Amino acid sequence: MGFKTALIAAIAVIFALSNWGTIFSTKFHTLQNQDVLVVTAHPDDETMFFGPTLGYLAAGRRHNRLHFLVLSNGNSEGLGELRAQEMEQAMAYYGVPKSRVNVINSPTLQDGMDNEWDINEISAIVEREVEVTNAQTLITFDSDGVSGHPNHKAVYKGCLDASLLFAADNGKFNMLTLYSVPIWRKYTFCLDAILSKFVKFGDVKYSIVSNAREYHAAKTALSKGHKSQMVWFRQLWMLFSRYMIVNDLSEVNFVKVAADRGDRQLAEVVKVKKDAFSIKNIRTSAIPPKGTRSQPARRVQSAKPVSQASQASQASQASSSSTTSIEPTQAAASEEPTQRKPVTRHAKKVHEEL
Numbered sequence: 370m371g372f373k374t375a376l377i378a379a380i381a382v383i384f385a386l387s388n389w390g391t392i393f394s395t396k397f398h399t400l401q402n403q404d405v406l407v408v409t410a411h412p413d414d415e416t417m418f419f420g421p422t423l424g425y426l427a428a429g430r431r432h433n434r435l436h437f438l439v440l441s442n443g444n445s446e447g448l449g450e451l452r453a454q455e456m457e458q459a460m461a462y463y464g465v466p467k468s469r470v471n472v473i474n475s476p477t478l479q480d481g482m483d484n485e486w487d488i489n490e491i492s493a494i495v496e497r498e499v500e501v502t503n504a505q506t507l508i509t510f511d512s513d514g515v516s517g518h519p520n521h522k523a524v525y526k527g528c529l530d531a532s533l534l535f536a537a538d539n540g541k542f543n544m545l546t547l548y549s550v551p552i553w554r555k556y557t558f559c560l561d562a563i564l565s566k567f568v569k570f571g572d573v574k575y576s577i578v579s580n581a582r583e584y585h586a587a588k589t590a591l592s593k594g595h596k597s598q599m600v601w602f603r604q605l606w607m608l609f610s611r612y613m614i615v616n617d618l619s620e621v622n623f624v625k626v627a628a629d630r631g632d633r634q635l636a637e638v639v640k641v642k643k644d645a646f647s648i649k650n651i652r653t654s655a656i657p658p659k660g661t662r663s664q665p666a667r668r669v670q671s672a673k674p675v676s677q678a679s680q681a682s683q684a685s686q687a688s689s690s691s692t693t694s695i696e697p698t699q700a701a702a703s704e705e706p707t708q709r710k711p712v713t714r715h716a717k718k719v720h721e722e723l
Contacts, residue, residue: 400433404502405434405505405507407437407508408507409439410439414521415439416587419508435469439453439470440527441474453472459590459594477490486519488530506542506543508618515549515612545621548618548619566578573619
């Protein structure tokens, strides 16, 4: 009897772990069939903090294209060049090619707790990246930056400035921020998934919880991709941090942001764009049929024609129904680099219209 009870308990535990994400994640379908830009401050931020989100977005059945903008190469210890390479290696575990990873090395955006970053420069870089990638959704830190790092907070401010202007031009554009939890919740690991499921904190809209396979993928990308950063406290982070298994995302209310800044005209423009998109969304259905992918209105041409082998690799990747791979994929190495445009000020266009 004791053996049967233990066996049933073991099966229940295995089922719970394998379906953990399905049980506790918020059900939402807005993040599929689109280009998503993830903006962070340093290499390894994306897997340390955004692992569950990456696992969700990278699932083949959702047909997303992930792009990464890292605003510094993390050169505080003289390892900037190596960390930039590690960033590309880590993203290969999610099937993201080098052409969709952009690590910035600017003299005025250097890694450091005492380094004050120029918000205008960040905004300009983000604007350019959104235009190049044709991203419809931007994901980054919230105003507290998860760990309170000043570089993280600056990234949020720069992304908010850029996103507000894109929202005034395109009602479909969306910005999601990673909710910063208090210290007592930060190291509760998977137990915090239960709390996030039944108690809503702040303005959190979506909760994403990794299952065992997705957690292993994030852990592998962090430990094998960012090898130079695997000091003792990051080893503990992988074992105890709730950010390795739970992400709470808040959606930025652009109308409120513009109104709070005293720009009523911009707030009205954003509201009109959002309302127009919502009406169109209701009439035409926001979710394309399964197995299809919406085509962006504009696309940056590749620097070189894409070969037939590359097209076949991309088609194979799109048809995959698995979630995240724990080995670097061939597709990550086959995609041609994206031709980048010089920094442009999207704000000029918006203000001229206003």
